[in-house]
Structure formats: structure tokens, C-alpha cells
Amino acid sequence: MNQQNLSAFIWSVADLLRGDYKQSDYGKVILPFTVLRRLDCVLEATKQVVLDEYKEKMEMGINPDPFLLRKSGQSFYNTSPLDMKKLMGDQDHINENLYSYVQAFSPAVRDIFESFEFHTQIERLQKAGLLYQVTEKFSQVDLHPEIVDNHQMGLVFEELIRKFAEISNETAGEHFTPREVIRLMVNLLFIEDDEVLSKPGVVRTIYDPTAGTGGMLSVAGEYLEEHNPKARLTVFGQELNAESYAICKADMLIKGQDVANISLGNTLSDDGHQHKHFDYMLSNPPFGVEWKKVEKEIRKEHEQQGYNGRFGPGLPRVSDGSMLFLLHLIAKMRPASEGGSRFGIVLNGSPLFTGGAGSGESEIRRYVIENDLLEAIVGLPTDMFYNTGISTYVWIVSNRKPESRKSKVQLIDASDMWQKMRKSLGSKRKELSEEHIAEVTRLFGSFMEDEKNGKPISRIVHNNDFGFRTITVERPLRDENGNILLGQKGKLKGKPQPDPSLRDTENVPLDEDVEAFFKLEVLPHVPDAWIDHDKTKVGYEIPFNRCFYVFQQPRQLKEIDDDLIAVTERIKGMLEGLKA
Incomplete structure (x- = not known):
């Protein structure tokens, strides 16, 4: 069964719910039942040996947990004699039996269903007389990994969440990132480390502070599995949305990851991985979402801990918290002396230039650039994400730049690298092909300026070129007769007083x-002007589009005149024809 057919089948459960459930609540039933059936199928082959082992160890008074994990061949198990097909044999007690079946899972799985608030849905379905029908529907679909592999299952979850987000007017893009964008980011993350990652037994950590359903972590794992099956990638993540967290945790569980590494909560105000550092990181934080709810905690960390905390360099305006995630990831980097880190983060255009010299945004950019952390920025096409058509950018940040990249930043314009999707998904109308991903990866790997059809697509810019000084230009205050007024006291005593109404600023490149x-x-x-050096501020901005501007020579005036004469003559001829 392909992904579309599988999604359509699961979606057909909505027909049973219609009337008893609001459309916006369909996901509360369909998502946990999909996860339950997936886990049910994964454990099917070892069901009996696990039950036999459980009985034996309980009779011996031994903690069965490690033995059951070994027998199940997974990082979870279930000790109930029931499974979803056996549940169908007792319609009158479906409510109690389903609940006891879920409770018989190992603790990590029970936590997943608690995040779904699954017990509430069992009771609600039972009261509506729908529990048996819904359970039966899911018991009929085979979600065994040999039939539906992990990659395909991830796409199914994403498709379902997208549909539920659409019908409930939620923001689908807050839950997951298009897979081809993740593949590009993973390529850029690992390309310079291919030699290291190909060594047998290598172990690396990867972290996503906005994990969603786990798509970024999954694609990173698939990449490493493909390039070096003997390498091991240990994943860590945190997610705010309870349903997305539950799906992410289930996905990681099936893949044999330690699900204790996936935390629930707000990453900015309640870091689930305090004092931890990682080799690689990926993130697609929500665009343009304010952080007023957690402002108190963040300002407290900024003011009390400074650079010992995560937000020392500065705070962006409250209306957009995406740069806080940038700072959070920088704080999670492994020290360069211990091997360093590299991460990729998706941001909209605002972090490139918002805020003048001395503002929180500018100070964050200043910290990143002056510490030589920014490796590259890739400008993506518009209409790439499910919830927005705006321009987006992938920042690649590292504290272990190769020698050739030091003090420089590579800008790659991939805005024209796209193909039209056969069917739009929300605001997503374009996608990257494998060829486009390969082209951007090649440009990044070569670290050279390049162009295509006479248009630049890769630029190498020195760090200093992003910096500027904002100087304050003052002019004297004059009386009604035009005489300059002098200061009477303080540092302005005997000097011209500045006229605030004539004050101006100029940006001077560093x-x-x-x-x-x-x-x-x-x-x-203005010959009477002077600079107030006490007000000079250093700022940084990244004028991405300006770096790719190509001057086009205006047409010669004679050529334009000749065109106008030709058009005039044509119009005259048409008018003459009308008269005739």
C-alpha cells in the first residue's frame, strides 16, 4: 500500500467520526490509533515469546524489563495477551480491554498515549458508540515495517497532521518541514565530515529543539545509515506540541533510539537538555511568532546569566522569537576544543537585516559574525513551506570552520532552483528536486564563487563586509538671528549646542x-556639522539580495527614440486605416 492510499484509508476513519466529533478534533482520535496500530504490528512477530518470558520472570520474582526488551527485539514491549485483532473478539468489553492493552506497554509507550490523552478519547468514543468500529477499522490495516517502512510512515504522519491543521485553521508549518528541505540541510551539515563519518563505529549526537514529528532527526539518521551503516547517530529533541511530541517519540522508539532524549515543553523557557552539547543540530523554528508568553523567563536569563546563559548577546523584538532559537543552538555547540559543532536553522528574511545598530537583532548578528560562526546562508525559493509563501533562508553555523572558510561567509542564491509540484499543499507550490539539492550541495562543498546564465549564484563575502558604524551627525542650535548657541555647563560648556531637529545618522562601512x-x-x-563620537554604534546586517544584484546597462537614448518613432508610425498607420 503506497503512502497516498494509506493516508486515504486512515483518513476514511473521519467518516465514522463525522457528526459526533468536530472536524478539528479528528486528529485526537486518528493520530493515536495510527501510532497504536503501528506499535501493534511491530511487536506482532515476538508477541508470544515476550509473553512466555514475562510469565517465567514474574514467577521467579525477577524484574522482567531487560529480558522483555531483548525478546521483543525493540526498545519497548507489551505484556498483554491482547492485540488489536484479538480486541475484536469481545465487543461488549472493548472499552476496558483496549485500555488494559495500552496500559500493558512499557513506560515509554504509555507516556506517548498519555501525551495524546488517549484514555479521554477511548471514553468519548465509547459514549458515542464508535469505539468498536474505529478500533476494527485500524485492526484491518497492516502497518508492519516490512509493509510500510519508517520513512513512508513518517510521511503518512506528516500528511495526516497537515490535513488536520488545514481543517482546524492551525499552522501546519509549525509541526514539520518539507522533506526535501531537510535533505538539503542534512547534506550541508554532513558534507565536510564525510570522511570522519565513514569510519567504523563512529558515534555522533544530533539535536532538534523544535522537533515536531521528528522529520529532521529521521532524515539525518537515514543519511548516516546510507553512508555508513556502522556509524551511530544518537538523537535528542524537544517539542512543545503534545501530539507532535507523541508521534516523534513513537517514531524514535521504533527506530531503537532512547526516547528519554525527547523532551516535552517550551525549549526557550524550559530547556529539556540543560548543560548538554551536541555534534550536529537542526531546527525550523516557527516564523514570526512572538515570545511574550515566556518573556519573563528569557529576560531573567539574559539579565542574570549574561553570556553564561543562552541569550547573552541580546534579545530580538518580542514579535519574532526565531533568533532566540539561533542563540539557543549556539549555546548547545560542543566547544571547539572538544571537536566543535555544526548546525542548520531555517529562518525568514527578518534576521538578515531587522534592527539598526545596537538593537538586539544587530547585536546577535554581530556576535555570530565577529566570532566567525557563520559558514553559509542559502536563499530558498518562495512557496516552499506549507504555511507561508515568504522567502526563507538556511543558515549553516559552525565553530569548527575549515581553514579556507575562516573570516568568510558563503551566500548561495537557490531562489530559482525549484520545480512546480503536481498538487499544491497549503502554501507549498514548489519543491526542490534531487538535482537542485545536489547543485546547492556542490556549490557549498566547492566554496567558490559561481554563476549560472550570467547570474551569480554563489558569493564569498568577508565577515567585515557585513559590519558598519552608525555615526550621529550633529548641527548647531541657533537663535532667531542665526547665531550659534553655546553650552553653559558640563561637557558642552563653551561648545555649540546640538539642535535635535537637525540631528542625522550615517552608516559607515567598518x-x-x-x-x-x-x-x-x-x-x-553641511559645513557646520560635527560627529558626536559618544553615540557611535557598531551594527551588522546581511544584505543577501544586494550581494546578488547585477547592474544592467540602460539602453541607449537613440535606441529608445527609434523604438518610440516606430511605435508612433504604427499608431498613425492604424488611425489612417480607421479613417479609410
């Missing part, structure tokens, strides 16, 4: 001399 700029650009226009 590599330019401020005094030379002032003499050349300001004094010829």
Missing part, C-alpha cells in the same frame, strides 16, 4: 575611515 567619510560625504553639504 573598513572605511569615519573621519575621511565625514569630510567627503557630509561636510561639503
